[in-house]
Amino acid sequence: MKSLKATFEVIEPAFGSSFYYSQYVQSANVKAHVWHYHPEIELVFVNGGSGKRQIGTHLSYYTDGDLILIGSNLPHCGFTDSTTGNRNETVIQMKPDFLGQGFLGIPEMKNIQHLFERAKTGLAFGEETKARLGEKIEELNDMPYFKRLLALLDILNDLEMASDFKVLNAQGLTMEMQVQDNNRLNTVFNYVKDHFKEQIPLEEVADKVSMTVPSFCRYFKKITNKTFTRFVNEYRVVHASKLLAEKPIGITEVCYESGFNNFSHFNKAFKEFTGKSASQYRKELKSVIE
Numbered sequence: 001m002k003s004l005k006a007t008f009e010v011i012e013p014a015f016g017s018s019f020y021y022s023q024y025v026q027s028a029n030v031k032a033h034v035w036h037y038h039p040e041i042e043l044v045f046v047n048g049g050s051g052k053r054q055i056g057t058h059l060s061y062y063t064d065g066d067l068i069l070i071g072s073n074l075p076h077c078g079f080t081d082s083t084t085g086n087r088n089e090t091v092i093q094m095k096p097d098f099l100g101q102g103f104l105g106i107p108e109m110k111n112i113q114h115l116f117e118r119a120k121t122g123l124a125f126g127e128e129t130k131a132r133l134g135e136k137i138e139e140l141n142d143m144p145y146f147k148r149l150l151a152l153l154d155i156l157n158d159l160e161m162a163s164d165f166k167v168l169n170a171q172g173l174t175m176e177m178q179v180q181d182n183n184r185l186n187t188v189f190n191y192v193k194d195h196f197k198e199q200i201p202l203e204e205v206a207d208k209v210s211m212t213v214p215s216f217c218r219y220f221k222k223i224t225n226k227t228f229t230r231f232v233n234e235y236r237v238v239h240a241s242k243l244l245a246e247k248p249i250g251i252t253e254v255c256y257e258s259g260f261n262n263f264s265h266f267n268k269a270f271k272e273f274t275g276k277s278a279s280q281y282r283k284e285l286k287s288v289i290e
Contacts, residue, residue, distance in 0.1 A: 017148070018094070021091075021092050023088055023091075038093070039073055039095060040072065040094055041072055041095075041096060042093045043093075044092075045066070045089070045134050046089050049064075049084040050064065050246065051081065051086075053168070055068070055076040055122040056076070056168065057224040058168035059231075060238060063245065065130060065134070067125040067130040067133065068122065069115070069119045069122070070119065071122065072116075088138070090138055112160060118160075121169040122167070122168035125159065129164050129165070133159070188209065191208055193235070196236055198259065232259075233273070234273055236259040236269070237258070237270050
């Protein structure tokens with residue numbers, strides 16, 4: 001069977017600009033289904049809608065839009081598709097030294113230098129920062145390049161000062177691995193993404209990366225800081241969260257549609273991951289279907 005690998009994305013800024021800026025209408029960003037990585041730091045603002053975050057080994061579900069900062073070479077999927085319901089999506093990508101060698105070292109750039117360092121684990125910003133900076137990020141679209149650069153620096157400085165953020169991957173976990181590690185891990189991520197509704201035998205996944213089962217289990221735990229079984233269950237719970245919020249189906253059906261073949265196991269895994277039962281989660285999102 002064909003091996004699935006992370007796509008290494010080559011990013012070219014527009015002529016006259018030091019960073020890449022693009023605004024997509026609704027679900028026009030076609031990279032949403034592909035695991036990819038690149039040396040550029042990526043800032044993404046999703047205006048409205050709800051969907052999945054898959055960044056490094058982190059999995060979660062967002063509602064009412066998203067504002068995230070992804071560090072250099074941190075593998076991730078896109079955040080919007082035909083079911084997200086967002087108004088648009090803005091993507092900004094910049095190399096860590098996009099301002100030139102040594103520029104981040106000057107005193108005025110201390111905040112942005114620190115922000116880029118924290119971004120290595122992935123950062124998701126809260127409602128207050130999202131509301132305050134989302135419009136500013138979209139307004140960059142109509143600015144001449146020089147003013148766009150100055151406005152971007154102001155936005156990055158604001159992000160460093162923000163207090164309402166969540167670190168998406170554990171401190172100390174770095175995804176800046178060798179090419180072989182990136183290819184192995186992303187082969188696994190892609191396989192889980194495509195087959196999470198089925199049973200996934202360890203032997204099958206280990207074979208995908210040409211490893212024995214014991215070696216694969218040790219390797220996956222070392223790289224991701226979680227077992228493969230936990231990773232698969234988290235992926236299924238995030239998908240269940242999306243179904244609970246968006247689909248007019250019963251919780252039992254959500255269980256089986258998410259790849260769980262045992263309802264009690266689903267309940268236990270969902271509560272362990274989210275801190276609440278599936279029914280409580282649905283009620284809190286105000287998506288109860290009578």
